[in-house]
Amino acid sequence: MSRAPALSARGVTHPGLTRGKNEDCFLADAALGLYLVLDGMGGHSGGEVAAARARDVIHLEMRARLGQEAPAAALEAALGAASAAVHGEAQRDRGLHGMGTTAVACCVSGERAVVAHVGDSRAYLLRRGRMRLLTRDHTVVAELVARGALAASEAAVHPYKSVLSRNLGGRRTAKVDVSELELEPGDRLLLCSDGLSGYASHEAMEQVLAGAEDADRAADELVELALRGGGGDNVTAVVIELGLDPARDSTLELRRGAAVAWWSRRERFEAEARERGVHESPICAVLSPDEAVAIVAGNLCEAIYHDLDQAAGLHVWTYAENLANGWLDQGGAYEVLRDLLDRLRAAAIAVVAEVGEGGPAEAELAVALETDLLRALIVAEMAVAGALGERMRKVEQLLVRRDTRATTATPFDEGKTVELSGAYKVEPPSPMVAACLERGWKAARGEAATGEAERGAAAAVGSAEAAGAGAIDRPSAPQWTEVLDLAHRAALDPSSDIDLAPAVRLLFGTRVLGEGALRPLLESLDRARTRHLDAVRDLAEAPSIRAAALHRLAGIHEGLMSSLALMVVESTVELTERYQRATTVTARLRAELARHETHISKLEREVADLRAGEAELATVSDGAPVVGPALAGSAAAPDLDEDPDADLTAETVMDAPAVGPREPEPARPKGGKR
Amino acid sequence: MERHARTFESIRPDVLDRLLDVRGSIDHTLSGIPSHVIRQQFDAVLDRMQRYLRDGDAVKYRPLAERWVAFRLGEGSTPENLIHAVVALGDVILDVTRGRMPAGPDGAEFARAVARMNFAAARLIVESLAEALAAMTRSAGRRG
Numbered sequence: 001m002s003r004a005p006a007l008s009a010r011g012v013t014h015p016g017l018t019r020g021k022n023e024d025c026f027l028a029d030a031a032l033g034l035y036l037v038l039d040g041m042g043g044h045s046g047g048e049v050a051a052a053r054a055r056d057v058i059h060l061e062m063r064a065r066l067g068q069e070a071p072a073a074a075l076e077a078a079l080g081a082a083s084a085a086v087h088g089e090a091q092r093d094r095g096l097h098g099m100g101t102t103a104v105a106c107c108v109s110g111e112r113a114v115v116a117h118v119g120d121s122r123a124y125l126l127r128r129g130r131m132r133l134l135t136r137d138h139t140v141v142a143e144l145v146a147r148g149a150l151a152a153s154e155a156a157v158h159p160y161k162s163v164l165s166r167n168l169g170g171r172r173t174a175k176v177d178v179s180e181l182e183l184e185p186g187d188r189l190l191l192c193s194d195g196l197s198g199y200a201s202h203e204a205m206e207q208v209l210a211g212a213e214d215a216d217r218a219a220d221e222l223v224e225l226a227l228r229g230g231g232g233d234n235v236t237a238v239v240i241e242l243g244l245d246p247a248r249d250s251t252l253e254l255r256r257g258a259a260v261a262w263w264s265r266r267e268r269f270e271a272e273a274r275e276r277g278v279h280e281s282p283i284c285a286v287l288s289p290d291e292a293v294a295i296v297a298g299n300l301c302e303a304i305y306h307d308l309d310q311a312a313g314l315h316v317w318t319y320a321e322n323l324a325n326g327w328l329d330q331g332g333a334y335e336v337l338r339d340l341l342d343r344l345r346a347a348a349i350a351v352v353a354e355v356g357e358g359g360p361a362e363a364e365l366a367v368a369l370e371t372d373l374l375r376a377l378i379v380a381e382m383a384v385a386g387a388l389g390e391r392m393r394k395v396e397q398l399l400v401r402r403d404t405r406a407t408t409a410t411p412f413d414e415g416k417t418v419e420l421s422g423a424y425k426v427e428p429p430s431p432m433v434a435a436c437l438e439r440g441w442k443a444a445r446g447e448a449a450t451g452e453a454e455r456g457a458a459a460a461v462g463s464a465e466a467a468g469a470g471a472i473d474r475p476s477a478p479q480w481t482e483v484l485d486l487a488h489r490a491a492l493d494p495s496s497d498i499d500l501a502p503a504v505r506l507l508f509g510t511r512v513l514g515e516g517a518l519r520p521l522l523e524s525l526d527r528a529r530t531r532h533l534d535a536v537r538d539l540a541e542a543p544s545i546r547a548a549a550l551h552r553l554a555g556i557h558e559g560l561m562s563s564l565a566l567m568v569v570e571s572t573v574e575l576t577e578r579y580q581r582a583t584t585v586t587a588r589l590r591a592e593l594a595r596h597e598t599h600i601s602k603l604e605r606e607v608a609d610l611r612a613g614e615a616e617l618a619t620v621s622d623g624a625p626v627v628g629p630a631l632a633g634s635a636a637a638p639d640l641d642e643d644p645d646a647d648l649t650a651e652t653v654m655d656a657p658a659v660g661p662r663e664p665e666p667a668r669p670k671g672g673k674r
Numbered sequence: 675m676e677r678h679a680r681t682f683e684s685i686r687p688d689v690l691d692r693l694l695d696v697r698g699s700i701d702h703t704l705s706g707i708p709s710h711v712i713r714q715q716f717d718a719v720l721d722r723m724q725r726y727l728r729d730g731d732a733v734k735y736r737p738l739a740e741r742w743v744a745f746r747l748g749e750g751s752t753p754e755n756l757i758h759a760v761v762a763l764g765d766v767i768l769d770v771t772r773g774r775m776p777a778g779p780d781g782a783e784f785a786r787a788v789a790r791m792n793f794a795a796a797r798l799i800v801e802s803l804a805e806a807l808a809a810m811t812r813s814a815g816r817r818g
Contacts (some may be wrong), residue, residue, distance in 0.1 A: 030693050058808075127769070128765075130762075130765055131760075132696070132699050133699045134699070136698060143707070145703075145705070146698070146705045146706060147706060148703075148706025148707070149703075149706075151750035152701075152703055152704070152750065152752075152755070154750075184772075259724070272747075334804040334807070334808070336798075338801070338804070362781060364782065367779070367782045367783055367786050368782060370786055370789070371782070371785050371786045371789045374747070374786070374789040374790060374792070374793045375789060376795045377793055378761055378764075378789075378792055378793050381757065381793070381796040381797055381799075381800050382754075382758070382761065382796065384800050385753050385754060385756070385757040385796075385799065385800050385803055386753070386754050388753060388800065388803045388804055388807050389752055389753030389754050389803065391807055392753055392803070392806065392807050392810060394813050395807065395811055396810065398814050399810070399813065399814050402814070423746045537711055538711065542718075543714060543715055543718040544737075544738065544741055547742070547744070547745045548741060549739040550745060550748065551741070551744045551745055551748055554748035555748075585683075
C-alpha cells in the first residue's frame with residue numbers, strides 16, 4: 001500500500017472592491033477532509049445568514065455522517081439538510097424571507113475526492129499544469145447552453161447569466177450534483193465563488209493556480225487576480241493541494257533536468273535559429289541579424305525555459321501572443337508568422353536531438369524534454385489561435401456593419417441579389433454529400449417512412465392540376481416545411497454563390513410588417529433549421545460526409561435568415577420614409593393654419609376698432625342715429641368672407657359717405673396693417 | 675510508429691469513455707449534442723489519431739481539421755474553444771495513458787508521440803483558422 005500523499009489547504013475571502021459586506025464564507029477542515037465555499041444571497045443580512053447557517057449545518061452533518069456513510073452520500077445528505085435548515089429559518093423570520101446560498105463542497109479521503117455543488121460556485125481540478133472545471137453552473141443561462149438553446153458565446157454576455165436555477169434554502173429540498181474523482185499526487189483543487197470565476201479568465205486562473213508555489217500562495221494570488229479584474233463581487237477561494245509522492249518527485253526532477261538541459265543549450269538554439277534563417281523573416285526586417293536572433297530566438301528560449309521549470313505556459317503564451325499581434329496588427333500575412341514559428345520549432349527540435357546523444361539517461365532526458373517542449377509549442381499555437389480569433393470577430397463585426405449600411409442606404413430593389421456570407425461560400429456538394437442532404441431532408445420532413453404514399457398522392461394532384469381540374473385540395477403544408485424545401489433546393493445547388501433572395505422574397509412578400517406577421521415566419525425559419533440540422537446529424541453517414549452536409553446547410557439557413565433580416569430592414573426604411581413625408585405635410589398644413597388664425601384675429605381687432613370709431617361719430621352727430629356703411633353692409637364695405645386679405649384700413653372706412661359734419665378723426669389704437 | 679498506434683488502440687475505449695464524461699468541460703457546445711452522436715464524432719477523431727500515430731503524415735488529416743473547424747464554428751464555438759478542445763483531447767489521452775501504463779521509457783515515449791500528435795493537430799487547427807479568416811477578409815473586401 002502506498003502512503004497517502006500529504007494534503008494542504010488554504011482559504012481566503014474578500015468583500016471585493018464594490019460591495020459593503022461579504023456574503024461569501026468558506027470552511028477548511030483538514031481533519032475531516034471537508035472544504036466548502038458558499039455565496040449567500042438575500043436582502044438585508046439574509047445572504048450572510050444563509051451562507052453561514054448552511055456552512056455550519058453541512059459541517060455538523062458531515063461530522064455525524066462520515067464513517068457511517070460513503071462520502072458521496074454523506075455530502076449529498078448534508079447539503080440537503082443545509083437547504084432545509086436555511087429554508088426553515090427564512091420561513092420563520094420575515095426579515096430573512098427569500099434568502100439562500102450557493103455551495104460547493106469537496107470531501108477528500110485518501111486519493112479520492114467527492115465534489116458536490118448547488119448554484120454557481122465552482123470546483124476546478126489542476127493536473128499537470130492544466131485546469132479543468134469539475135462543476136456545471138446551476139444558472140438559467142447555463143441550463144440553456146447545456147440544452148443547446150443558447151450559444152456559449154451568447155451566454156457570457158447574457159443579462160441573466162447570474163440568475164440561479166438552484167440554490168440552498170430557496171426550497172426545502174435541493175437537487176445536489178455530486179461527482180467523484182481519483183486524485184493524483186501534485187493535483188490542486190480549487191473551490192471558488194463567482195466573484196473569482198466571473199472576474200478572471202480561465203487561462204489566467206490556470207496560470208496562477210499552476211504557477212503558485214503552494215496552496216497558500218495560490219489562494220492569495222487568485223483573490224488578488226479577481227480584485228485586479230474589477231473585484232465587483234465578494235470573492236472566495238479555497239485551494240487544496242495533494243503533496244507529491246516519491247515517483248512524482250522523480251518526475252519533477254526529470255522536468256527540472258530537462259529545463260536545465262534546455263537552458264544550458266541556449267547558444268546552440270540561437271545558432272540553429274540563425275542557420276534556419278530566422279533573421280531573414282520579414283518580421284525581423286527592422287532588426288540586424290544579430291538583434292533578430294537575440295530578440296526573437298533568445299526571448300523564446302528564455303520563455304520556454306521558465307515554462308519548463310514551472311510546468312506552466314504563461315511565458316510562451318505571452319511571447320507568442322505578442323509576436324502574433326505585433327505582426328498581424330501591422331497587416332502582416334499569417335504565412336510569414338507561420339514560417340517563422342516553424343523555423344523556431346525546427347531549431348528547438350534540433351537542440352533536443354543533441355540532448356539525446358549519449359547514453360540511456362540522456363535519451364530519457366531528451367524524450368522528456370521534447371514532450372515538454374511540444375507542450376510549450378502547443379501553448380504558442382493556442383496564443384496564435386487567440387490572435388486569429390480576435391481578428392475573425394473584428395472582420396465579422398465589419399461585415400455586419402457594412403451590410404447594415406448598405407441596407408439602409410439602398411432602396412429595395414426587386415432584382416437585388418442577397419449574397420451569402422463569404423464564410424459560407426462552399427464548394428458544390430459532392431455526390432455523397434448530396435445524397436446525405438437528400439436523406440436528411442426526407443428525414444426532416446418525415447417522408448422517409450411515407451415517401452411512396454406521398455409520391456403517389458403528389459402524382460395524382462399533379463395530373464389533376466395538369467388536366468385543369470383544380471378540384472383536389474392539397475392540404476397546405478406548414479410554413480416550416482416550405483422553408484425546409486427552399487433550403488434543401490439551395491443546398492443541392494451546384495453553384496458556390498447561391499442567391500437566396502428570391503426564395504426569401506416569396507416567403508416574406510405577402511406579409512405585413514409587424515410582430516404578428518413576422519413572428520410565425522421567424523419561428524418557421526428557426527424550426528426548419530433545427531429539424532434540418534438534427535436530421536442530418538442523426539444520419540448514419542460517415543462523420544466527414546455529415547460534417548460537410550451540416551456545414552453547407554448551416555450556411556444556407558444562415559443565408560435565409562440574413563436575407564429575411566435584410567428585407568425586413570428594407571421594408572422598415574420604406575415605411576420610415578413614408579412617415580417622414582407625412583410628417584412634413586402635416587407640419588406645413590399646421591403652419592398654414594396658424595397663419596390664417598393670426599389673420600383672423602387681426603381682422604377681428606380691426607372690426608372692433610371700426611365699431612369704436614362709429615360709436616364716437618354717433619356721439620358728435622345731432623342725435624340722429626348714424627349708420628355707417630361699413631356696419632350697414634353697403635357695397636363700399638369690404639366683404640370679409642370673400643376677401644380675407646382686403647385692406648381694412650381706417651381710411652377705407654372713413655372715405656365712405658356719412659351723415660353729418662366731418663370731425664377730425666379720433667385717435668384709436670393701431671390695428672397693425674398688413 | 676506501429677507500436678504507439680497499437681498502444682493507442684488498446685486504450686481507445688477508455689479514452690472514448692473519458693471523453694464522453696468530460697465533454698462539457700472540453701467545450702460547452704458539446705454538452706448539447708446527444709451522446710450517441712458525440713460518441714460517433716469522438717470515435718472518428720480517435721480513429722484519425724490512431725492512423726496518425728501509425729503514419730505520422732499530418733497533411734493527410736488536413737481536410738478533417740478543416741471540416742472540424744467549419745463544423746464547430748457553425749455550431750457556435752469560438753476559435754479559442756476549438757483549439758482548447760483539441761488540446762484537451764490530447765490531455766485526456768495522456769491522463770488515461772498514465773493510469774494504464776507503468777512509468778518507464780515506453781510510457782514516456784508514448785507520451786512524446788501523443789504530444790507530437792497533439793502539436794500537429796493544434797497546428798492544423800491554427801492553419802484552418804487562418805484560412806477561415808482570410809476567406810472572411812476577402813469577403814469583406816469584395817463587399818466593401
